Amino acid sequence: MEFKLEAHRIVSISLGKIYNSRGQRGGIKLHKNLLVSLVLRSARQVYLSDPCPGLYLAGSPAPPQPGEPAAGGGGPAGCQALGASPLKKPRRHLEEQPAGAAAEEEEEMETGNVANLISIFGSSFSGLLRKSPGGGREEAEGEESGPEAAEPGQICCDKAVLRDMNPWSTAIVAF
Amino acid sequence: MVPFHFIQTWYQIIQEQVKKKGDWFQNTSLEITLTLMATLQSDIISTVEFNHSGELLATGDKGGRVVIFQQEQENKIQSHSRGEYNVYSTFQSHEPEFDYLKSLEIEEKINKIRWLPQKNAAQFLLSTNDKTIKLWKISERDKRPEGYNLKEEDGRYRDPTTVTTLRVPVFRPMDLMVEASPRRIFANAHTYHINSISINSDYETYLSADDLRINLWHLEITDRSFNIVDIKPANMEELTEVITAAEFHPNSCNTFVYSSSKGTIRLCDMRASALCDRHSKLFEEPEDPSNRSFFSEIISSISDVKFSHSGRYMMTRDYLSVKIWDLNMENRPVETYQVHEYLRSKLCSLYENDCIFDKFECCWNGSDSVVMTGSYNNFFRMFDRNTKRDITLEASRENNKPRTVLKPRKVCASGKRKKDEISVDSLDFNKKILHTAWHPKENIIAVATTNNLYIFQDKVN
Numbered sequence: 001m002e003f004k005l006e007a008h009r010i011v012s013i014s015l016g017k018i019y020n021s022r023g024q025r026g027g028i029k030l031h032k033n034l035l036v037s038l039v040l041r042s043a044r045q046v047y048l049s050d051p052c053p054g055l056y057l058a059g060s061p062a063p064p065q066p067g068e069p070a071a072g073g074g075g076p077a078g079c080q081a082l083g084a085s086p087l088k089k090p091r092r093h094l095e096e097q098p099a100g101a102a103a104e105e106e107e108e109m110e111t112g113n114v115a116n117l118i119s120i121f122g123s124s125f126s127g128l129l130r131k132s133p134g135g136g137r138e139e140a141e142g143e144e145s146g147p148e149a150a151e152p153g154q155i156c157c158d159k160a161v162l163r164d165m166n167p168w169s170t171a172i173v174a175f
Numbered sequence: 176m177v178p179f180h181f182i183q184t185w186y187q188i189i190q191e192q193v194k195k196k197g198d199w200f201q202n203t204s205l206e207i208t209l210t211l212m213a214t215l216q217s218d219i220i221s222t223v224e225f226n227h228s229g230e231l232l233a234t235g236d237k238g239g240r241v242v243i244f245q246q247e248q249e250n251k252i253q254s255h256s257r258g259e260y261n262v263y264s265t266f267q268s269h270e271p272e273f274d275y276l277k278s279l280e281i282e283e284k285i286n287k288i289r290w291l292p293q294k295n296a297a298q299f300l301l302s303t304n305d306k307t308i309k310l311w312k313i314s315e316r317d318k319r320p321e322g323y324n325l326k327e328e329d330g331r332y333r334d335p336t337t338v339t340t341l342r343v344p345v346f347r348p349m350d351l352m353v354e355a356s357p358r359r360i361f362a363n364a365h366t367y368h369i370n371s372i373s374i375n376s377d378y379e380t381y382l383s384a385d386d387l388r389i390n391l392w393h394l395e396i397t398d399r400s401f402n403i404v405d406i407k408p409a410n411m412e413e414l415t416e417v418i419t420a421a422e423f424h425p426n427s428c429n430t431f432v433y434s435s436s437k438g439t440i441r442l443c444d445m446r447a448s449a450l451c452d453r454h455s456k457l458f459e460e461p462e463d464p465s466n467r468s469f470f471s472e473i474i475s476s477i478s479d480v481k482f483s484h485s486g487r488y489m490m491t492r493d494y495l496s497v498k499i500w501d502l503n504m505e506n507r508p509v510e511t512y513q514v515h516e517y518l519r520s521k522l523c524s525l526y527e528n529d530c531i532f533d534k535f536e537c538c539w540n541g542s543d544s545v546v547m548t549g550s551y552n553n554f555f556r557m558f559d560r561n562t563k564r565d566i567t568l569e570a571s572r573e574n575n576k577p578r579t580v581l582k583p584r585k586v587c588a589s590g591k592r593k594k595d596e597i598s599v600d601s602l603d604f605n606k607k608i609l610h611t612a613w614h615p616k617e618n619i620i621a622v623a624t625t626n627n628l629y630i631f632q633d634k635v636n
Binding site for chain 2 (some may be wrong): 007
């Protein structure tokens with residue numbers, strides 16, 4: 001249980017860092033945000049692979065998703081161990097997603113703290129990294145397959161439970 | 176913008192001694208002379224670099240300024256004491272810019288300075304911010320022409336009708352003036368933030384590296400550069416690593432290395448192909464699974480890579496350690512030195528306060544026998560490769576009484592704290608030494624804390 005809390009705390013901190021990086025002078029630092037996204041990914045996997053019931057606002061337990069990489073061994077030792085390697089290519093996750101999740105969607109975590117951050121970010125995840133809503137992207141390079149906008153304020157939904165890390169990687173595209 | 180000015184400047188030579196059992200630098204007992212130079216209060220020092228002779232020391236700061244110090248020529252009478260460093264030249268290298276297309280401000284902070292070897296009376300250096308590299312010429316002027324016919328001494332033009340005699344202007348001595356002028360501006364070649372520049376041993380070309388690409392330039396040509404490394408994935412979502420540092424080999428003009436955020440170093444040979452995406456060698460140490468944590472990736476990211484002067488070894492700095500690699504062995508480093516292992520249990524807090532992203536640099540001494548790097552609490556560490564001894568010293572103004580013994584410092588990781596030890600929890604993480612430099616020939620080191628530059632030199636007996 002405490003592993004989940006720790007992982008959740010790290011996810012919140014990481015989201016905050018990504019959010020704050022928007023306003024930094026000199027533009028978004030690609031290196032730092034990549035590292036933060038890797039931590040985010042690790043924390044997320046720990047959070048989801050912990051067998052304890054999660055902290056769900058809506059109260060419904062997360063259904064286990066097929067294709068989700070299995071956590072290595074039993075419960076990971078919090079900060080000190082991880083399940084599956086966080087460096088897997090996100091593309092593979094996408095293919096293993098259950099049907100009905102064709103487009104990438106916003107990563108959602110069912111905890112109040114994170115929900116607040118998400119509602120701050122606005123409806124679209126890529127809004128995270130735009131300097132102003134609908135404004136130009138910082139260093140936009142190539143195509144960004146932007147995540148589909150979820151309803152503002154939507155914080156808990158069954159189908160979004162085990163979304164893969166693609167949306168976080170998508171953040172990098174906005175660089 | 177805070178205008179640049181020296182709050183305090185003092186030129187004080189303070190003899191310090193570091194008492195160490197046994198010998199340190201090649202059988203001479205180590206005595207450290209602390210010379211405190213200008214205190215730059217207004218801006219954060221972002222880079223420090225000695226030139227090839229060691230006579231000049233350049234610093235760059237967050238405000239885009241470069242300050243160059245010059246070593247006094249050795250006094251023949253007092254040959255036991257080396258010359259101190261005085262301010263030689265100050266100039267504004269980069270200004271803040273605005274990229275209108277991307278609505279981005281470009282910081283004027285100087286990321287790196289690299290000196291060119293001296294070819295004539297003038298000195299040349301490259302300085303770079305996130306986007307633009309500039310070649311600066313620093314030249315001395317100690318004479319000026321006097322006695323013009325058509326101009327007054329103050330420059331006003333004379334009425335030609337008042338000229339009744341002619342004279343030949345002559346050069347007369349004047350107070351030394353050091354001028355810096357930008358000779359080349361290498362711009363618009365980097366989409367991402369430049370982290371490294373490195374001058375080739377051919378002294379004609381140099382490389383510049385950003386997060387995803389490395390470009391090769393010719394010092395004379397500013398309107399084009401060659402891209403020699405490109406690790407940008409076709410789909411940015413698949414990005415897993417970035418380039419963190421790059422350097423040319425000191426002797427082989429076709430060889431360079433670049434380090435990544437994943438803790439790997441790639442050595443590339445420019446003769447192999449135009450685009451060096453395939454490395455000639457890949458240096459990587461397998462990860463210790465017992466040390467795995469959320470932050471393993473961050474702390475394995477390499478923040479600096481430096482070739483030894485000999486060219487046989489290279490040194491990398493990651494968050495907790497310094498590693499020495501033999502270029503002939505790719506699967507693991509030949510030496511590993513722990514800089515501040517006591518921080519391994521604090522990684523979560525260091526992640527929260529962003530300290531885990533600090534990029535420490537490292538440097539070799541002239542003979543490649545000692546390496547140095549910085550840490551927190553204004554501590555810096557030296558590792559002697561031969562004796563395997565290490566020492567922790569502190570750059571602070573408290574220890575600047577004459578003849579004070581500069582005590583080696585020790586951090587107490589856990590348990591009972593001995594007298595004079597500092598516990599990990601009382602370390603000041605705002606006081607960090609990221610940039611250090613070692614004189615190429617002598618035991619003189621430059622250590623930059625956040626706002627101050629310390630120059631230490633050992634005394635020759």
